[in-house]
Amino acid sequence: MTFILHELEMATRTAKVRIEVANTDHRIKHEMFADIMVGAAELVRPKMMTVIATMAALLPKLWTQGTGSEVMQRMAVPSWCRRPC
Numbered sequence: 001m002t003f004i005l006h007e008l009e010m011a012t013r014t015a016k017v018r019i020e021v022a023n024t025d026h027r028i029k030h031e032m033f034a035d036i037m038v039g040a041a042e043l044v045r046p047k048m049m050t051v052i053a054t055m056a057a058l059l060p061k062l063w064t065q066g067t068g069s070e071v072m073q074r075m076a077v078p079s080w081c082r083r084p085c
Helices: 044-063 069-076
Strands: none
């Protein structure tokens, strides 16, 4: 990446950049443009932060007692680690 435009389009959350790539077979022509998506969906950190925050929010439900606690506990525990009834 050789240049990043300093303006971010807030509606689409996109920015214009200039990149340099090897073009040994000359498939990319002069003044040719491309739309390339690089996003946080591929990053592990945002996903892990979401998972950890969700687990931290649901952990207190495992130790609650009283009316409706059986239902809340079943919802708080992931389906892959539930014991058969």
